[in-house]
Amino acid sequence: VGFLTVTNDTLLYKLKANPTITIMTQTIGQGALGADGHRIVKLEPFLKFWNKTTIIDTTTIDKADWIFVNKKMNLKNGE
Secondary structure: OOOEEEEEEEEEEEEOOOOOOEEEEEEEEEOOOOOEEEEEEEEEEEOOOEEEEEEOOHHHOOHHHEEEEEEEOOHHHOO
């Protein structure tokens, strides 16, 4: 048993009504030698420092409610 790392890779969408709610692709690493995985999640901020994370299927969202961004996250610049 090791540790679990989750990295936000790409910002896919922002909600038009509340741009702080986003849809991201994430990479999941399980320890130093564990398998990597990928998932798409909706992130909803709460209590300033945390996000409620929900796995989401982007084919089921109403695209009219979302702004397509498709921006790779850059960890070096803190984005």
